[in-house]
Amino acid sequence: QAHLHQMRGHHDPHPRSPPEPARIPGSGLQLRRRARQSAREQFSSIIQKAESDLRTLLNIPPEYSVLFLQGGATTQFAAIPLNLCKPDDKVDYLVTGSWGDKAFKEAQKFSKPKVIWSGKSEKYTKIPAFEQLEQSPDAKYLHICANETIHGVEFKTYPTPKNGLLIADMSSNFCSKPVDVSKFGIIYAGAQKNVGPSGVTIVIIRKDLIGNAQEITPVMLDFKIHDDNNSLYNTPPCYGIYMCGLVFEDLLEQGGLAGIEKKNKKKAELLYNAIDGSNGFYRCPVEKSVRSLMNVPFTLEKSELEGEFIKEAAKENMVQLKGHRSVGGMRASIYNAMPLAGVEKLVAFMKIFQAKHA
Numbered sequence: 188q189a190h191l192h193q194m195r196g197h198h199d200p201h202p203r204s205p206p207e208p209a210r211i212p213g214s215g216l217q218l219r220r221r222a223r224q225s226a227r228e229q230f231s232s233i234i235q236k237a238e239s240d241l242r243t244l245l246n247i248p249p250e251y252s253v254l255f256l257q258g259g260a261t262t263q264f265a266a267i268p269l270n271l272c273k274p275d276d277k278v279d280y281l282v283t284g285s286w287g288d289k290a291f292k293e294a295q296k297f298s299k300p301k302v303i304w305s306g307k308s309e310k311y312t313k314i315p316a317f318e319q320l321e322q323s324p325d326a327k328y329l330h331i332c333a334n335e336t337i338h339g340v341e342f343k344t345y346p347t348p349k350n351g352l353l354i355a356d357m358s359s360n361f362c363s364k365p366v367d368v369s370k371f372g373i374i375y376a377g378a379q380k381n382v383g384p385s386g387v388t389i390v391i392i393r394k395d396l397i398g399n400a401q402e403i404t405p406v407m408l409d410f411k412i413h414d415d416n417n418s419l420y421n422t423p424p425c426y427g428i429y430m431c432g433l434v435f436e437d438l439l440e441q442g443g444l445a446g447i448e449k450k451n452k453k454k455a456e457l458l459y460n461a462i463d464g465s466n467g468f469y470r471c472p473v474e475k476s477v478r479s480l481m482n483v484p485f486t487l488e489k490s491e492l493e494g495e496f497i498k499e500a501a502k503e504n505m506v507q508l509k510g511h512r513s514v515g516g517m518r519a520s521i522y523n524a525m526p527l528a529g530v531e532k533l534v535a536f537m538k539i540f541q542a543k544h545a
């Protein structure tokens with residue numbers, strides 16, 4: 188009690204005798220319960236502020252719930268069909284990269300998904316024209332991966348699903364630009380790219396989609412359980428949510444997502460221009476109209492030099508430039524936290540490297 192008293196700002200700087208223990212009626216068990224409640228209340232104010240700032244950033248309409256969950260976006264690959272479908276329900280997946288493919292494969296366990304378009308045969312470098320899509324008339328939803336992290340393919344506009352329900356994995360471009368949330372049934376994202384430490388997954392879901400989970404759904408995957416408990420059904424990832432809250436405050440201070448998008452466009456443009464202006468020394472395989480602002484994959488015409496490029500860049504403290512093992516080459520991830528100066532440094536290095544090896 189004395190400790191709590193001090194923490195609340197009632198600290199006496201010249202105590203003459205130890206403070207009298209405050210008298211709170213009740214058993215030890217009641218006291219412990221009260222102490223726990225107060226920790227819960229204290230954390231509630233942190234999570235509520237984080238949610239309210241995220242609502243401001245993305246202009247989230249009131250008919251949507253915001254959930255702070257665990258298990259990464261990968262867990263949502265299962266949670267979404269479990270919550271929205273019966274086992275025989277049809278759902279559509281538009282597969283523009285390996286994350287969309289993983290989401291589709293997981294959905295096979297809990298629903299009847301169909302790949303209505305896949306970019307695999309073209310090494311995931313494109314997004315199809317939406318009018319070409321043959322959507323299933325009775326699909327419960329259409330799932331997309333808004334930004335394919337490994338392949339660097341990003342939706343700039345969104346398809347309209349036949350039955351009005353669009354679901355997007357925004358793990359790698361969440362909070363990188365404004366998004367019209369009202370176009371989506373669910374937006375979900377692992378926090379670790381743009382908004383916080385791994386361990387927090389954010390789900391923005393239209394409220395009328397909550398409460399229909401399959402009977403076999405584990406409590407930790409049931410959106411209703413988390414919604415009813417304001418994301419505090421079990422011990423939440425407190426530190427991660429606290430960090431996300433600080434990032435949301437910072438993004439608001441930077442002028443919100445329109446301001447962030449401007450900065451991200453400038454960074455990406457600089458890098459893509461350097462690649463395209465290199466006379467073929469560097470190449471980006473992704474079709475220009477769908478190139479990601481967040482993940483920029485590129486290769487060297489002389490692929491035997493790629494190892495040296497990565498080694499030399501590391502000597503200048505530019506690390507994590509190796510492309511994903513499934514695609515090779517290089518990949519520069521230029522998330523919100525990467526300053527323009529970081530991209531400028533990379534581009535200067537690329538020019539010097541080219542002059543040495545051209």
Ligand code: PLP
Nearest residue numbers: 259260261286336356358359377
């Ligand atoms: N979806 C996308 C687009 C990703 O980039 C990632 C991971 O990097 C995932 C899903 C998987 O996320 P997690 O590792 O949080 O499960």
